[in-house]
Amino acid sequence: MTDRLGSGSERLDAVLGGGLPLHGITLVMGRPGTGKTILAQQYLFHNATADHPALYLSTVSEPLEKILRYGQSLDYFDPAALGSRVLYEDLGQRLNADGLPGVLTRITELLKQRRPGLMVIDSFTALPAYAPDAGAYRRFLHDLAGRLSALPITSFWVGEYDGAQVSSAPEFAVADAIVALSTDRRSERETRALQIFKLRGSGFLSGRHAYRLSQRGLEVFPRLADPVQFDGPARTPERMSSGVPALDAMLSDGYWRGASTLVAGPSGVGKTLLALHFAFAGAARRETSLITTFQENPTQLERIVNGFGWSLRDPAIELMYRTPVDMYLDEWVYEVLDRIERTGAKRLIIDSLGDLKAAAADEQRFREYLYSLLQRCARANISTIMTQEVAGLFGVTRLSEHGISHLSDNVVLLQFLRGDSELKRAMTVLKTRGSAHRQEIRRYDITAEGILPCDTFASDQDLT
């Protein structure tokens, strides 16, 4: 393991297995607008010191003036650092007048005089055009890399390379690390992805990691791909009430602590209510619940829970409401994990999976993230309840829940049934992991006190 250069962002460093190789050459590739310059400048401002300043060298693709003007609107940009910790210089004129040898001479002068700890060349893709032939360009690369390797300097070569060049352009062989930024457009949704192609000296998180560009710069959300582990660390053998006594009885005394439960059923059957029972049963024991919801805004939800004698103002209730429009799954999962950590929540409600799925770029990613979130919750002994809407009001034939029931410890099905000229509600425990459950269909009603079970159905009830 070589020494690492931190980015100032824990998540980005996690993707990089600790950070970029210190004193190495990192190639940052991506199309215009992907945030290459932002990423490089973030490193610069975070790591530059008066003793080891950072040099930002622009070439001929983007005028230095522009880079500075846009740069200053970002949080990391510290105007006081300019000219002391962070030095900008335009190599464009030198490049036009003296070509690559002129650039090399100027860089050597700067290395000697400024003794920088970091250096960015932006854009590097502008340089090959100044070489009379491929051999001259390779010699330039060799000379530049040789100088940079002889000094304790971390450099960033920023360029608009495309995927095919990774195996052909000579810069890629010289680089110690390659960070690729890209943008995908899928049905009006834009998703940005950061990927590490190469990192000398250590492992890194493979795959495509979502990132956003904002005032704060480039924020990355490392792909969650925790290994699926059904046999986690031994759980505290503790039962917890679902908040509905009759359901506890069907589950042989409630859920296991740390278990995940899928509540499936058609619209209006009472899935959210069943989940809320669990949350407020926790609140009654001063155990914090995090309720994540997409449909009802806080005002609407407060009105609903008030109807059952509860309130979201309960100090043990944490509400996280996001509208599914323009929400990103990875960002949401990270926010949930942060909120759980901050509040010490022991119960998590996800209402509902369908809304969450709408925020995912694709189904596989949705499954990956949800698996990882559930795994993390299970390891931390956090009990989870997820609601899932099923199609059709009557006669549920399948749970279209994207394979989540396999991962859930418990599956509770809520149904509408017809008979005796009335609409009835029925509750069935389809699955419990690690304990027995009663194979029965119980009737229940929704009253001002919430879900109140009646009895089992009469023998002539149509249960299909």
Add this chain to the structure above:
Amino acid sequence: MTARDAGIYSIGAVAKMLGVSVQTLRAWEDRYKQVVPSRSPGGHRLYSRDDIEQLRFILERTEAGLQAADAHRLLAEQGHARADPGAGGSRSGQPGADPERFAVLVAERDPFAAEFADYFLRTEGYAVHVVLDVAEAEQTLDSSTPQVVVIDLMISGGAGLGLCRAVRARGAIPVLAVSPVDCRDAAVDAGADAFLPKPVEPLQFVSAVRDLLGTSGYLRSDGASR
């Protein structure tokens, strides 16, 4: 790790720099546990510039008549953070230091590293002679006696350790070993007085050469005769 807290100097080099015996340094370390240098993987003591700064503080007090125990207590009380090193500037104006008198032989495999070493040392006023292989280094040593030799251990296919021993065999010329591979132990065993990992940090590099030449602020002109 910053330049200042890295252990780079052997106990012999520190003893020479400060004008105290190796035995005294060891005894102080055992007895007072105040200045405890880092150890190389093989167990060699490697002193940092902070360590040397603290030893100098103790020496000043003992010279002023304080018992060694009291001097160590004073150091502990004042915190090890005393002394701002900062002294980059003050060192160069040291009375009695006349860098031109010194010739530094740089035996370096990498022409780029050699160019920078040459530049940084010359900027500080040292006369420098650069060689790129061991044979050339031996020839130079036959015809002249530099005041300090910088040896890249990877020179001539890894013949740097042999060159360290050869320089040591010629007499008391201080040797600064540099290498991209951590071979502090082998370097000290081969007679090097100090070791720096590559790529070398320019300031640290120049300071190390200056320390080994005995012209740094760490060794005042009166200290040389101690």
